[in-house]
Amino acid sequence: MRSSCALVGVSLLGVLSCSPSSGDTVPPPASQKQQPESTEHGAPGIGDADFPLDGNGGYDVAHYGLKLAYDPARKHLDGTATIQAVAKQRLAAFNLDLAGLDVESVEIDGKPATFSRSGDELTLTPATPIDDKARFTAAIEYSGKPKPVEDSSNLGTYGFIPTDDGAFVTCEPNGAKTWFPANDHPADKARFDFEITVPKGLVALANGEMTRQPVTSGEKTTYTWSEKHPMVTYLATMTLGKFDMRQGKTASGIVNLAAVDPRFRSSLENLYTWSGKITDYWSTVFGPYPFSSTGGVVDNFSAGYALENQTKPMYGGFDPDEAIIAHELAHQWFGNSLSIKRWSDLWLNEGFATYAEWLWSEHTGRESADAIFQGYFARAASHPMWAYPPGKARPKDLFNESVYTRGGMTVHALREAIGDPAFFKLLKEWTAQNRYRNVTTSQFMALAEKVSGKQLDSLFDAWLFTAKKPAAN
Template sequence: MGSTRRIAVSLTALLAVLACSPSNGAAAPTSAQPMAGDAGAPGIGDADFPLDGNGGYDVAHYGLRLDYDPGKRHLNAAAAIEAKATQRLSRFNLDLAGFDVGGVSVDAREATYSRSGDELTVIPAQPLDKGAKFTVKITYSGSPQPIKDATNLGTYGWIATSDGAFVVCEPNGAKTWFPANDHPADKARFDFEITVPQGLTALANGELTGKPQTSGGKTTFTWREKHPMVTYLATATLGRFELRQGKTATGIANLAAVDPGFRSSLDKLYTVSGEVTDYWSSVFGPYPFSSTGGVVDNFPAGYALENQTKPMYGGFDPDEGIIAHELAHQWFGNSLSVKRWRDLWLNEGFATYAEWLWQEHRGKSRAQAVFDNYYARPGTDPIWAYPPGRAKPKDLFNESVYTRGAMTLHALRTEIGDPAFFRLIKDWAAQHRYGHVTTPQFVALAEKVSGKQLDKLFDAWLFQPRRPAGS
């Protein structure tokens, strides 16, 4: 997790050299060899995604300056990354897919760098001591290319649209548009300065820090997410949008944005997002961020993603259940984030169960009825063969992670009773606010709050490849 101190970054000064970057490829790395020290690992330590993230440092803040031409699908950009060395470093890696790198510096001194696949290796002029705070600045340019992975979300990352870009990055698509420690184990704060052709709107996480500035046929939007965020939740979605802004009934800033092709969705998206955010605040505890809302873009992704403060809906008008799901993630997945992808049910099971709770709140269906409907599936149904407590890297978003994960929570609710269950959920959200969570931590807290031994219940629902008996 990134440092808790607030960091101010001058993004305007960051790219004074951007216009001087070569347009025909990366500047050749210098030939200097690293001095004595230790190399940061090319992965953060997640065995299921061995090259995602990087070892040796912890990012506190990303300052991103992006200038995108949708017509040419070309991005000129710079990143200023403030971090702290967690070991002595003679070199360290960042995740970056594609692009020509124009230059790299560490603490204002030119650094050597090299590329290998999606790894950008940076060699500072002097090794960094353990505990040292440092800033690495990188200029880069090119045409962002999304990741196409049929085993997970399909197409994700920076996705060009007819008028801009739809940017959704789970699980590891942040590297398609900025150099990053691209794994949920490392949270950081973000500042975005996004320049687009006049007439377009650029949307990012958090809140605008000032009025958009227009000059020379371009408009620049500056956004700040002051709360810790994992990289896959970052967005810089841009294009033509119709906006509605205001506050929820409890006073939380609310912004809804829709592509003109979905203008009929705007009022519903705004209203339901506000109602859901306020209701979840009463069920899960105080809303963890400073704004809420949602964005509907015209890319037919066929899925939604819980981008922090601005869930993204790809090419469809979301119903109340989907909005309830994505906004529940603001607590479970965004404020409370997994350390390793194998625990993904802590995100998706909770958000799916929130859909059932929303139906209860609306008087449409009881969670027990939804549970019973799924439990009636035969023992040969694939959902029982996939234990959701151990998400598989080639099938992260399997239905079991969502549905059987939600069923685990309902089985727990039935076992310990409503008073203990809802106290547990609030305690869980409060104790790990802006932090990281694991399944053993949740089991331990459930046992503490309920005063019951629950290892058999969790084992049956999360880890056995069969339908639990007696439910």
């Protein structure tokens, strides 16, 4: 599922039910009509035509402070979200994304505010309008039984997924709203602090690093985590349960934390070791690691997919091999540090992470990237992959195989066209210039031409935007 399902061979794809789809029979849905809004209300969506109600265009979130308590026995969540933001216009009201859950109270800058609900939209109205460019803080108290998003297309099941001993939380593309109010679109990145209370004996895992040792009082234990680097909402997690853990540092000194459900105890050492080695290797290929810790989590929920949650990739119900770990950790650069502005550019995440698998295979003396490319290129012109141009991902078929495989093939075709010196220079310049920012396909194409000194319109048009098999080089 998610942008992180690694394509690692036919046998594995048969196991992972979340594998990118291979057909192109799902048409883009008609854009949802939006109701007119006051000019002093933030737009009902952030401006992504494919997901018209996700996010809000009237403000920019700087920080989420999430104080959360979850009881697995009752499947009940209590939360307080404190959101620090900057207005991008005068705001008489604005909305956040929140699915289900009951809102008890709202304050804006310490004063009670009114609120209303419509579908997954939570609209807040401050006592007095917020001025353009003003900083403000919204505090929302809420509770209830969080439920995941169940999508009949290849988006599948995602968001807050209750498990027997806790929860498996993987939110791509827009499942953060299932457990906290958010500007739930990758165009709005923010920093996060988490304070998570669970029954004693369970572990609460979140992004970033633990800022203090867990505190137990009575039958409850509280964990505090902080992700000090900007993060998109779909990468946030509060995965809970029983875990065996190993923490240390990679050879280059990056904090490395591996956690596995006891059912997968035998995979702990491999997860820890390969996460460290691959993180360090990618740092030599893609540029310095953009975050303060690495690692991974294996839970016993059979999601059938992995997701690149920032600093803590999640593997749902299986023991990941090197290729999948390489894919998810490549996303720490491509998707996490460099995040898309619009979902139509998803190939910038998935094509690069897929190609990273091929680079890892090449690095370890297995198949070369070119051999893997040629294997896929041998597919007949009638194969569905060629009919789905990956440069504009479809909202109801985001995780189509073309976005992954043909996206990765685009990266290799570019490498062949400009040569290795320019190609690997381009990778490092791309990640360095856009560290912690949002990016677009047009930006990447422009940089590729600048670094290589070549005109590349025809290459990108054939590989990203044309609904047929490109001609052989």
